[in-house]
Amino acid sequence: MxxxxxxxxxxxxxxxxxxxxxxxxxxxxxxxxxxxxxxxxxxxxxxxxxxxxxxxxxxxxxxxxxxxxxxxxxxxxxxxxxxxxxxxxxxxxxxxxxxxxxxxxxxxxxxxxxxxxxxxxxxxxxxxxxxxxxxxxxxxxxxxxxxxxxxxxxxxxxxxxxxxxxxxxxxxxxxxxxxxxxxxxxxxxxxxKPITAYNFAGRVSKSAVQGILARVCLKMAGNPLNDKTKYADAAKWAKMVINSGLHSLNPSYEQIFINHMQDKYDIKEGIWEVEFTGNLLQSGVNETGRLGVLGGLAGTNDEIGNSYGQWNGTRVLYDIYKPQDLRRDWNIGSYYYSGATKNKVFQTVAEAKSVGKWRREYELLTPKNRNYNGANFPLLRYSDVLLMYAEAQNEISGPDAESINYVNLVRQRGAGKVLNGTNVFTVNVVNGGSGYTTVPNVTINGGGFTTQATATAAIANGRVSAITVVTPGSFYASVPTVTIAGTTGTGATATVTLSTATDADLIPAETANQAAFKSTIIDERSRELCYEGLRRGDLIRWGxxxxxxxxxxxxxxxxxxxxxxxxxxxxxxxxxxxxxxxxxxxxxxxxxxxxxxxxxx
Known part of the structure; x- marks a missing residue:
């Protein structure tokens, strides 16, 4: 050999x-x-x-x-x-x-x-x-x-x-x-040793071993071995990570990946990472990767960081997100940078949107190398452990309250529930008005927000046909009002529906039985863990x-x-x-x- x-x-x-x-x-x-x-x-x-x-x-x-x-x-x-x-x-x-x-x-x-x-x-x-x-x-x-x-x-x-x-x-x-x-x-x-002995995720810790053992056992339970007894072992190992009390979800989904770009550790969420350092433009130790360089928000501006934007998200992935799921527009970037400028060009077609999970604009080490950086690659995150436990337990005895709760925790984080509190969930057109030949501006006013929500309108046949929330804002104390104003057209009105603490949670149809919950987990793993090197293996083991x-x-x-x-x-x-x-x-x-x-x- x-x-x-x-x-x-x-x-x-x-x-x-x-x-x-x-x-x-x-x-x-x-x-x-x-x-x-x-x-x-x-x-x-x-x-x-x-x-x-x-x-x-x-x-x-x-x-x-x-x-x-x-x-x-x-x-x-x-x-x-x-x-x-x-x-x-x-x-x-x-x-x-x-x-x-x-x-x-x-x-x-x-x-x-x-x-x-x-x-x-x-x-x-x-x-x-x-x-x-x-x-x-x-x-x-x-x-x-x-x-x-x-x-x-x-x-x-x-x-x-x-x-x-x-x-x-x-x-x-x-x-x-x-x-x-x-x-x-x-x-x-x-x-x-436990991960707290190091306070960084690059070294193998007890949590890393337990979490990867859960992954290995899930693989053994699926294709090609199909040893169903290993679901119990997968659940056991995942639960050991959960019960350790050492780990929890970062309230901000996007911050996880910003941390990777900035060489910062959050050992509560990030359990095991491949470590990289430097970018070949500084003296000292350099071991570089290409995260965000090959796949990222395309653009050639050296201050932002060159990215070839070699991958696009699929419409299959885009469609399984709810519009209020903040992970969608982070993972599938809604813009790229025009050439060597800092000008953002927004995309409207789903399949034209590039992978945005790791964004070079957040790198701190300068000057930036056009082809290499020191961003760590995640091998195991706490959200994966929660989803693995839910999957294994479902295969053993079907959906239960604990497993459903673990999936809901991941979904709530994805919707920014802890980060943003009550925010604008939808803007509903009450009266489309008439005479609109140009798209009017939409302003969401009042409500005692911490961060103001924004939205855009669409018109059809001279009427406002829909209003889409662009940014949901944060911590609204009461329902705001909507102002629709443009150079043409009159009479359009709309109302706001605010989010609730549970509107990101699974609905009964998604947990009705073992098959329904498995289908839910298959999609949730993609929404949460896309591009992290796990999907092909997941699909293969599921057959x-x-x-x-x-x-x-x-x-x-x-x-x-x-x-x-x-x-x-x-x-x-x-x-x-x-x-x-x-x-x-x-x-x-x-x-x-x-x-x-x-x-x-």
């Missing part, structure tokens, strides 16, 4: 420039394990080398999320000329991005194996050694989780590579690999990946404006073989014991 041939020497170079806080150290020179691991410092340096793989370009530095997760029912690659590649599900086993993921994950596994094989060598406090052991075991298991999620059966290697002369090893059955993942993660859970992609293609064909019809390509090209990636051809050519996944050449 090429992985073993190429990594035997590579893994001995503990390239450790990756992570901030605990992980902020300088690269080391080449050194062999026999001459290393002499003290606690060297052991921790080796651990940083295991972490370092997370930020590689093949994984969370760029490729894994920017290519393999971009084309789902949430987003599409905004390059009309792209007809080949993983972004449009038209590729083969010789694809370099596929091979890069495989190699990077096995590099991480080899680094972990070397560390674990030498962990007892240095003289150091046993409590400290146990923490390092736990983190290394967990990271190895997480790399195997990514491998199995993407490739299915993979070679299970638990010892350091001894020689490059015997690179052949067969694929291990999926059930055995997952058994090892669970064993390593469960052991790690008892060894690592609806191809179905949802075909539906997204159909929507693009039937409803998108002509300029974006090409968004149907991923769904047009997809088939059942895409539930797994192909085993890289480069690996098969070096390892005669490797077999290819069904449908791939």
């Amino acid at each position: 090429k992985t073993k041939l190429s990594l035997l020497l590579l893994v001995l170079l503990f390239s450790i420039s990756s992570c901030k806080k605990y992980l902020e150290v300088l690269p080391k020179d080449f050194v062999s394990p026999e001459n290393y691991f002499n003290n606690e410092t060297e052991l921790n340096t080796a651990l940083v080398g295991v972490y370092d793989i997370m930020g590689s370009a093949a994984l969370y530095g760029e490729i894994l999320w920017s290519q393999f997760e971009v084309a789902t029912d949430e987003s599409f690659y905004r390059q009309s000329t792209t007809t080949l590649g993983v972004q449009v599900y038209n590729y083969d086993s010789n694809n370099s991005s596929v091979a890069g993921i495989w190699k990077a994950l096995y590099a991480g596994i080899e680094r972990a194996n070397i560390l674990l094989a030498n962990i007892d060598k240095p003289s150091m406090p046993e409590a400290n050694r146990s923490v390092v052991r736990g983190e290394a075991l967990f990271l190895r298991a997480y790399y195997y989780y990514l491998l199995t999620s993407n490739f299915g059966d993979v070679p299970l290697i638990l010892e350091p590579t001894k020689s490059v002369n015997n690179p052949e090893i067969a694929r291990t059955p999926l059930k055995e690999v997952y058994a090892q993942i669970l064993s390593d993660m469960t052991t790690a859970e008892g060894l690592v 609806i990946f191809v179905e949802r992609m075909k539906n997204s293609a159909s929507v693009a064909t039937l409803r998108y404006i002509a300029a974006f019809k090409y968004a149907s390509r991923p769904g047009d090209n997809i088939s059942e073989k895409h539930n797994l990636l192909p085993i890289p051809l480069s690996e098969i050519s070096l390892n005669r014991l490797l077999t290819q996944n069904p449908g791939w050449l």
Whole structure:
């Protein structure tokens, strides 16, 4: 296997420039394990080398999320000329991005194996050694989780590579690999420290292990293993995070992602993140990613931050939000920047709106690099834990009050209930008036607000046909009035309906039975977690990946404006073989014991 041939020497170079806080150290020179691991410092340096793989370009530095997760029912690659590649599900086993993921994950596994094989060598406090052991075991298991999620059966290697002369090893059955993942993660859970020991999210903590164990168990309960007993384990692990009392939702949804751009931590919401630092324009440690650079609000102004705006949100995603859900217009940006200017150009067509979750305008480190930044990538957030618990519990016994409440907490945050209190929910046209040839201005007056609401009107046949709330305002004490004034037309009137504490909550039809609640959770995970590298895996484990992609293609064909019809390509090209990636051809050519996944050449 090429992985073993190429990594035997590579893994001995503990390239450790990756992570901030605990992980902020300088690269080391080449050194062999026999001459290393002499003290606690060297052991921790080796651990940083295991972490370092997370930020590689093949994984969370760029490729894994920017290519393999971009084309789902949430987003599409905004390059009309792209007809080949993983972004449009038209590729083969010789694809370099596929091979890069495989190699990077096995590099991480080899680094972990070397560390674990030498962990007892240095003289150091046993409590400290146990923490390092736990983190290394967990990271190895997480790399195997990514491998199995993407490739299915993979070679299970638990010892350091001894020689490059015997690179052949067969694929291990999926059930055995997952058994090892669970064993390593469960052991790690008892060894690592609570997140409060660090107060940042870049290091593996007890909450991170528990939350990822819930994710792993949900995967095992779904396709392809379909081990339904694992729903109980998923619920158990998620509930441990909830019951710890260490975590809660940030009142502001958008602030979560502003924090990522500004190198700020909120360990109540953000449980585990891949850490990046610098932007290559300053001296010191630089380990950069491209979050907000490749996908973001397009524009080339260097002060705001260059963004290629390579992804657009799908209309499928746009349509599952309520208009009052603040997450919609944050995740699917309503504007872009005109060229190199700071001028915002607002979009009105859903499929023309680019991904806006991470916005470079909030970056603090200047000058800004046009292609790289130090924004952290979220691996696990508290809202995900709440939704995982609700899903697992629903599969066990159907919807219950606790699970429904957890979903409602996520929805209430999404609607800004804590952040904004009572605000303008809708503006309802009472009388359309007559004679309107130009759109009138709408002003919402009074009501004792903290932040004033705004709205826009639409006209049809000389009448005001609708009024849309643009910003809902905040903390209204009473119902405001509406003034409609324009250069033409008279007589239009409207009234305001204010929000209530529960208007974002699930309605009875959404929790009527197990099937209805599952459907609700499927949509809620997309509304909350879109673009965070989870959707493709979710759809695959639910067994609806191809179905949802075909539906997204159909929507693009039937409803998108002509300029974006090409968004149907991923769904047009997809088939059942895409539930797994192909085993890289480069690996098969070096390892005669490797077999290819069904449908791939």
